[in-house]
Amino acid sequence: MEPEISVAHQRRLFIKAYEAYGGRIPFEHEYTGAIDALARFLAGLGQAHKDSSPGVVDVHWTSVYADIVMSDAVNAFVTELDGVYLIGITDGVVTRVFDQISAMLTDHGLSPDDRNRLNSTLWMFALLFALGHECAHITEGHLARYRTLNGSRCLAEAVDVERLAGTLNSYMEEAEADGVGVVSLAMGLGSVFQDDLEELVRATDVPTAIGLVHAAVGAMVTTLAASTPTALDHRGAYPHPLVRFVFTGQLLRQLLTVVITTAMKVPVTPLDDKRAFVVGIRALHRTEPALMAILDSRIDSVRKQVQELMDATAASVLSWLNRVDLTGLTSRS
Numbered sequence: 001m002e003p004e005i006s007v008a009h010q011r012r013l014f015i016k017a018y019e020a021y022g023g024r025i026p027f028e029h030e031y032t033g034a035i036d037a038l039a040r041f042l043a044g045l046g047q048a049h050k051d052s053s054p055g056v057v058d059v060h061w062t063s064v065y066a067d068i069v070m071s072d073a074v075n076a077f078v079t080e081l082d083g084v085y086l087i088g089i090t091d092g093v094v095t096r097v098f099d100q101i102s103a104m105l106t107d108h109g110l111s112p113d114d115r116n117r118l119n120s121t122l123w124m125f126a127l128l129f130a131l132g133h134e135c136a137h138i139t140e141g142h143l144a145r146y147r148t149l150n151g152s153r154c155l156a157e158a159v160d161v162e163r164l165a166g167t168l169n170s171y172m173e174e175a176e177a178d179g180v181g182v183v184s185l186a187m188g189l190g191s192v193f194q195d196d197l198e199e200l201v202r203a204t205d206v207p208t209a210i211g212l213v214h215a216a217v218g219a220m221v222t223t224l225a226a227s228t229p230t231a232l233d234h235r236g237a238y239p240h241p242l243v244r245f246v247f248t249g250q251l252l253r254q255l256l257t258v259v260i261t262t263a264m265k266v267p268v269t270p271l272d273d274k275r276a277f278v279v280g281i282r283a284l285h286r287t288e289p290a291l292m293a294i295l296d297s298r299i300d301s302v303r304k305q306v307q308e309l310m311d312a313t314a315a316s317v318l319s320w321l322n323r324v325d326l327t328g329l330t331s332r333s
């Protein structure tokens, strides 16, 4: 049994670790507590069945703290200080993703009340994906490797030259983190967020709900990509945002089909799946028309890169899926 580390102490460590990037927002935000709870939920999943996954870092849920970094920059961080893993997402990311999801929701004939509520819901889903992504950098050993290469600095999503030079595996690690982020999101939607998912389905329909969850992930991916520009055929520190969007969508639709049919007892047909894909594309097109124009003209290249990522990340995605029984999530929460 590890000693319980107080939240106040973790918060002080968070401020110390991210002081140079803006520190912590100096007031209680409606979602800061929820973000921290989400990070612990994910870290708990990350450590389950660790014996079956060699190389996975043992993370105890009491040693993860997540919060918002007071900065308008687009960035997210993960580091470790005095035995506590600290995940930070900038206010700039949080607000941009919220606004982007708001713009995506104008198309769906929702009442103003429904739209406001679903805006917050989808925003939380996008944050859950982002936190799952950051947790993967801890549990899959990326942070440890990065720190060995770069001293004690934190791992930041906005790429700096040093990181590009120091970590040639970055491209695949980011894809792996995206895959784990999607699995984490699906786990959350099958358990603690199941009511929110049901409400989303009730307010729209199954394919629209799945498509909008994917679009929320797309909002996070494209927001973060604003600070990491890359061309479609350039294998830089990250896969291209369009490739990340299609890759996460492919995985997410498969997992949500399982969650919706088993946890909600609502069938998802192959036609629903196709419609969900179109809903996701259309929603992102509202906010990222230039990006989606590339999809139109370069679909073969995108498909090829997505398939590469599916193949390369299948083992770690499966390992995460094996840590929790998706079909048994409802009885766990």
Ligand SMILES: [Zn+2]
Binding pocket: 133, 137, 157, 174, 177
């Ligand atoms: Zn990352």
